[in-house]
Amino acid sequence: MSDLPVLTGAHVRLRPWRPNDAPTIQAACQDPDIQRWTTVPSPYGPGDAEHFLAHRVPGARARGGAAYAVEDLAxxxxxxxxxxxxxxxxxxxxxxxxxxxxxxxxxxxxALDTLAAWAFAHRDVHRLELQIEPDNHGSRALAARAGFAEEGLLRGRLVLRGERRDVLMHGRLAP
Ligand SMILES: CC(C)(COP(=O)(O)OP(=O)(O)OC[C@H]1O[C@@H](n2cnc3c(N)ncnc32)[C@H](O)[C@@H]1OP(=O)(O)O)[C@@H](O)C(=O)NCCC(=O)NCCS
Known part of the structure; x- marks a missing residue:
């Protein structure tokens, strides 16, 4: 994972994850919104951050993806x-x-705009997608701000903690 390039945006730096990030991941993922809207374990227990670093990060890499930690440039x-x-x-x-x-x-x-620009330039993708539940207004606003268009409702597209969820597909095309 460490050979991923560091990406710098206007306000953030995207860098590879490090083993000593686990305590901050663990603290952040206690947040009810992260547990409600993403696929992280809920409750988020001891060892879950280490599991993310050991399995989810290389897993994304194996599927042509890239998992980044977001740092505040300030x-x-x-x-x-x-x-x-x-x-x-x-x-x-x-x-x-x-x-x-x-x-x-x-x-x-x-951070989203920075990763999207890099993926278009370096990962040979022509289309990027976000799957956002209709009630997740924060994520929908962020998607719009980062240039993703809302494209329609996909019924039962996501299975989250055993429940089928509808999602609004958002897409951004390569420039
Ligand atoms: C969604 C999330 C990533 C937003 O991160 P953020 O750093 O606060 O977003 P930004 O500050 O860049 O905001 C981007 C835009 O979204 C708006 N926004 C952010 N959170 C919002 C909220 N809760 N309600 C309404 N608008 C919101 C901002 O006002 C801004 O809009 P603007 O450009 O019109 O001013 C964050 O709230 C989060 O982690 N939520 C829980 C996990 C989650 O939902 N992940 C996505 C699953 S699809």
Whole structure:
């Protein structure tokens, strides 16, 4: 994972994950919104951050993706997760969270835009997708800010913690 390039946006730096990020991941993932809207375990227990680093990070890599830690450029602190989950046959999908203490400062939108630009340039994708539940207004606003268009409702597209969920497909095409 460490040969991924560091990506610099206007307000964030995207860098490879490090083993000593686990305590911050563990703290951030206690957030009810992260547990509600993403595929992280809920409850988020001891060892889950280490499992993410040991399995989910290389797993994304194996599917043509790239898992990045998001740092606030202002102070270098770890504030989020931005992952190209997979990239196959020209289509990629991104998933993300920003820690509750770092929200509403434009960091998420900058991180998403930065990863998208890199994926178009270096991962041979022509289309990037986000799957967002209709009630996740924060994520929908972030997607719009980062240039993703809402394309329609996919019924039962996501199975999250054993429940089928509808998602609004969002897409951004390569420039
Ligand atoms: C969604 C999330 C990543 C947003 O991160 P963020 O860093 O706070 O987002 P930004 O500050 O870059 O905001 C981008 C835009 O979204 C808006 N926004 C962010 N959170 C919002 C909320 N809860 N409600 C309404 N709008 C919101 C901002 O106002 C901004 O809009 P603007 O450009 O019109 O001003 C963060 O709230 C989060 O981690 N949520 C839980 C996990 C999650 O939902 N992941 C996505 C699953 S699909």
């Amino acid at each position: 102070d270098g602190s770890l504030v989020g997760s931005m992952t190209l989950l997979h990239a196959e046959r020209g289509i990629g999908e991104i998933g993300y969270w920003i820690a509750p203490w770092a929200r509403r400062r434009g960091l998420g939108a900058d």
